Amino acid sequence: MRITNNMIMGNTKTNINSTKVLVDKYNTQMTTQKKISKASEDPVIAIRSLRLSTSLSHLDQYKDNNIPDASSWMDVTETALSNMKSLLTDIRTQCVNGSTDTLTADDRNTILQQLTALSEQVYTEGNADYAGRTVFTGYRTSSKLTFQKDTKSTYQITQEFSAADLSEKRYYTNGVTVPNSINAATPDCATDVTEHSFQRIRLGYGNTTDDVKLSIDGKELTQGTDYTVYKSVSDFDPSKLSADDTAYIQETGEFVFGKNVAASIKNNEKKLSVTYVKTGFDSSDARPEYYYNCKDITNAVTLDAGGNVPHDAAGDIIYSDPSKVVDFKFSSQEIKDTVANSTDITVNTQAKDVMDTGIKRDVDELIDVVQNAVNAHDKVSQIKKMMQQQQYSDKDSQAKLKTYLEAAEQEADYADNNLQKTYSQYITRFDDHLNKVNLALTNSGSTKSRLTLIKNRVEEQQTTIEELKSTNEDRDISDIIIDFYAMYNAYQSSLTAASKANSQTLLDYL
Structure with a gap:
């Protein structure tokens, strides 16, 4: 094969360019310490690099954002739960104090003051929020757990009960009314204050309207026939409630069952359902939804002159604008955060799992019971003061005042007994409330521990993938320098060879 000078020149240029390209390649690698600078140089490395970068980006998101966000949410929740636990423990302590039979007037007043202060804080912790998101309200994180101000909102509420929800409640008749003065026309006070004990269920709210429907085992009872509605406790006469009767008291929001009715519910473990309407909520009331x-x-009905919801002849609510009814179906609303690949954790605790509307109702009842005891003893003190006044020193006045004093002392004894029994009974209730909070704290702590393990795993994965990514993309600088100088020498040699190959022409032989 004949080799011409042009062929030598062409090959020389090709060889010089090839070595020059490699010199440029290793020079770029020396600057970037990367194996490739564009995907076409090595598609396998490029594809693997993209996959590892995507995985690393996900892990960075988990570690730097998702996990800290979930952890902070649960920190806020745990703080609120700890505060709830402290509040409920304080209330339980007052129950223990009230269950003793040696209470003085100062003791009763102290309990009253403590419970009044605590009742205003019970649901405050339920409004705890993280970054503007309420932590106990499920998906509706932009709303608070309680009403933020007193409102005239109207809700139709349905509650389900079982036989286990029945509890004992004591009612009293023939309370003493202290007369302003004693004279011949003042009647003697009968000393027949009477205690009546019944089983009852208590709704989530008091001060409801008379629009209430009770169903037992799916059978709806007829108001006026199967049960009677009373506006207030003072309208309800427990002495007239027979064993087969049922009463509903709007003021306290409770159904009171006669002995036979209560026994039938308990013995047959019947299910009860109550649908009722409440208009007006206090700022500290939990929202029913x-x-x-x-x-x-609220915006779907027009209240009548008496402030009641209008009904048709069949007893159904008359809506002025049915399209404005907002229907809430209670459901479990777990907020899950993705904290690792294919790993979600529930970060929120729902209000119903921690504290129900019964806490405030329990505290209000405890306040009422101790207030009744305070009032009863005040009656005794008032009558004793009257007996010491000169104007009532005559025999007839003293005799009448004595009958009042005996009745007032009997009423005070009943009130003290009711206070002691109620507070003893409510120790168990607040133990149950505390158990819910403690369980929520335990669950939150377990989730936090799991989150810590997940964080450690993500950090380990992050380190591993960073190493794999570096192995795939990076070159050791010492290896690059060796290759660079080797190729640079080859480039210099190719230049020298080219100069020798082209230094002689045909003219040198003529």
């Missing part, structure tokens, strides 16, 4: 199936009908 977080606890029950309910409808906000």
Whole structure:
């Protein structure tokens, strides 16, 4: 094969360019310490690099954002739960104090003051929020657990009960009314204050309207026939409630069952359902949509002159604008955060799992019971003061005042007994409330521990993938320098060879 000078020149240029390309390649590698600078140099390395970068990006998101966010959410929740536990423990302590039979007037007043202060804080912790998101309200994180101000909102609420929800409640008749003065026309006070004990169920709210429907084992009872509605406790005469009767008291929001009715419910473990309407909530009341199936009908009805919801002849609510009914169906609303690949954790605790509307109702009842005891003893003190006044020193006045004093002392004894029994009974209730909070704290702590393990795993994965990514993309600088100088020498040699190959022409032989 004949080799021409042009062929030598062409090959020389090709060889010089090849070595020059490699010199440039290793020079770039020396600057970037990367194996490739563009995907076409090595598609396998490029594809693997993209996959590892994507995985690393996900891990960075988990470690730097998702996990800290979940941890902070649970920190806020744990703080609120700890505060709830402290509040409930304080209330339980007052129950223990009130269950003793040696209470003085100062003791009763102290309990009253303590419970009044605590009742205003019970649901405050339920409004705890993280970064503007309320932590106990499920998906509705932009809303608070309680009403933020007194409101005239109207809700139709449905609550379900079982036989286990029945509890004992004591009612009293023939309370003493202290006369302003004693004279011949003042009647003697009968000393027949009487205690009546019944089983009852208590709704989530008091001061409801008379629009209440009770169903037992799916059978709806007829108001006026199967049960009677009373506006207030003072309207309800427990002495007239027969064993087969049922009463509903709007003021306290409770159904009171006669002995036979209560026994039938308990013995047959019957299910009860109550649908009722409440208009007007205090700022400290929990919103019913977080606890029950309910409808906000505030803007859908026009109240009558008496402030009641209008009904048709069949007893159904008359809506002025049915389209404005807001229907709430209670459901489990778990907020899950993705904290690792294919790993979600529930970060929120729902209000119903921690504290129900019964806490405030329990505290209000405890306040009422101790207030009744305080009032009863005040009656005794007032009558004793009257007996010491000169104007009532005559025999007839003293005799009448004595009958009042005996009745007042009997009423005070009943009030003290009711206070002691109620507070003893409510120790168990607040133990149950505390158990819920303690369980929530335990669950939150377990989740935090799991989150810590996940964080450690993510950090380990992050380190591993960073190493794999570095192995795939990076070159050791010492290896690059060796290759660079080797190729640079080859480049210099190719230049020298080219100069020798082209230094002689045909003219040198003529």
